[in-house]
Amino acid sequence: MALKKTIDVQAAVAIAAAEAIAAKTQGTFGVGGLMLDQHGNVLQSLHNNVIKQGLIFDPTAHGERQLIDWYYAERAKGRDLPPPADITIVTTLDPCCMCSGAILAGGFNVVVAAPDREAGIDHDVSAGFGALPPALRAQAASTFSYPAILGASPYARAASGATPKSFFIGKTISEPTQALCALVFEATSDEVMRLFQTDPPxxxxxxxxxxxxxxxxxxxxxxxxxxxxxxxxxxxxxxxxxxxxxxxxxxxxxxxxxxxxxxxxxxxxxxxxxxxxxxxxxxxxxxxxxxxxxxxxxxxxxxxxxxxxxxxxxxxxxxxxxxxxxxxxxxxxxxxxxxxxxxxxxxxxxxxxxxxxxxxxxxxxxxxxxxxxxxxxxxxxxxxxxxxxxxxxxxxxxxxxxxxxxxx
Ligand SMILES: [Zn+2]
Incomplete structure (x- = not known):
């Protein structure tokens, strides 16, 4: 398999954003992600698959959760992959509680672009991880990265959480890419949530x-x-x-x-x-x-x-x-x-x-x-x-x- 390599957070987030647009095209939550090894090689990239053909396909098919199951399935097939502590997941949207639990259970690292004030583990954008049970907060603080967005728009922010892994040379996200990650999710969430409410009373x-x-x-x-x-x-x-x-x-x-x-x-x-x-x-x-x-x-x-x-x-x-x-x-x-x-x-x-x-x-x-x-x-x-x-x-x-x- 030909592998892409990325050593810039910006380039990695741009790949995730392209996946998020593909997710919107499918009619599901506009979220995408990828998994990198300790050198910045792209192991896998994919997007949300909760909705297919206008129907709930799998409520657990968020990007990060699917990447983690993909990782374990590859290892079970005998593929020599680095341990989770050397793996970085890059995602367009702050992980929800399911995905945060999965990331922490496995011991993976994560780099996050857009915030999610409703369901994101850093919903209060404090990087304090008060939404997690107390015993998990220190692990999140050392593995969940929220890179800086340089600029003066509402998308700008200072870096918080963990420092991204050392193979990343560029450690910031551009404002337009951050805006894309936020907007493609916002453009889909109401419609997908509505599809969850279409069953008869x-x-x-x-x-x-x-x-x-x-x-x-x-x-x-x-x-x-x-x-x-x-x-x-x-x-x-x-x-x-x-x-x-x-x-x-x-x-x-x-x-x-x-x-x-x-x-x-x-x-x-x-x-x-x-x-x-x-x-x-x-x-x-x-x-x-x-x-x-x-x-x-x-x-x-x-x-x-x-x-x-x-x-x-x-x-x-x-x-x-x-x-x-x-x-x-x-x-x-x-x-x-x-x-x-x-x-x-x-x-x-x-x-x-x-x-x-x-x-x-x-x-x-x-x-x-x-x-x-x-x-x-x-x-x-x-x-x-x-x-x-x-x-x-x-x-x-x-x-x-x-x-x-x-x-x-
Ligand atoms: Zn999730």
Missing amino acids: VEQLLDPAMLAPDHPIARTLKQVYPDALTYRCAPLAPDAGLAPFLLRAMARDREHGGDGDAVALLDSFGNLLLCMPGRMAQSGIRSAFMEATRAYAQLRYKLMAGATPERQLEVRRYLGHPKDGTLVFARGPDAGAVSFMNLGAYGSTMEGPLPPDNPRQFQYVLPAIAQQELDAICAAMPPLYSDIIRIHPTQVADRALIDALTRG
Whole structure:
């Protein structure tokens, strides 16, 4: 593969900006990025892929997250890549909480162009990283770089955060390139957020348990998760009947190199749609929640892409948006980077306010930290997560379910 080499932050950001324009052309969030080795060789460049063909393709397909999974996939194939501490990700937009958690979990460096005051980890442009759990702030301060923008326009800024790696000779971004990074994102964000709000309201949803087993929606759902629709609880109230499904996925998560997490998605009727383990041995950021939210989004995408509007509506009514159901984590979030990534990816799955009649959308069975500490982590997150979505994980109410997982 012919590699480009860049030793100027400006040149690297210009490549990322071209990717961001390609993302806008695709109709997704206008964000792009690239990954450089310790000499400035471009290992990979790509852009956001949350939206394809006007449909949610993968809510976790942000540039940085995809670059990190690409890195681990290449290493798994035997490619000799430098360790994450020698790798620099360059991105047009301040990383969201999911991507920041992924960057910190892997131990990568990042160079950031435009700010994101809603969802960026440096949303208050202080480089203090108060949006992160306290134990992660020092690592971010030494690996997240916000280069200087020289000039007198509103895009100008002093450098903050970490110093970019020493192979960079030029360490500044030009005003027009910074403006391009900011504008291409601003030009897309409202429309993409709107695409997250096009599903029918909960009262128009249909029960997939009523579908004939050979209906394409039921068949495709069972292909993703063979046990789908074999468990049902009272709406929004998971009980001990869910335990065997979680325990099986937790065992698989351990086989796949994880610590025994699993995440189930129940629909608004209480049907089990899927329950996923992580694949942490393949990539240090393929947690159970990442796998679960991606599997469900891609199931819906597969059924809707290229289909008639009538068929798309049928899919949306039988397989509603996750916000109207319940996500059940076997293990509650802790104060570490992977959990922070999960909280961010949860935000990227919702992208808008949770329904007021479903305040317990995010439930966990086994607590990792005290509820008070978890509440403080969520309250410190940038405005998209804390003010708009109001992420609020709570423990399941059913004591028998907690006891079943505690016994393991
Ligand atoms: Zn992101």
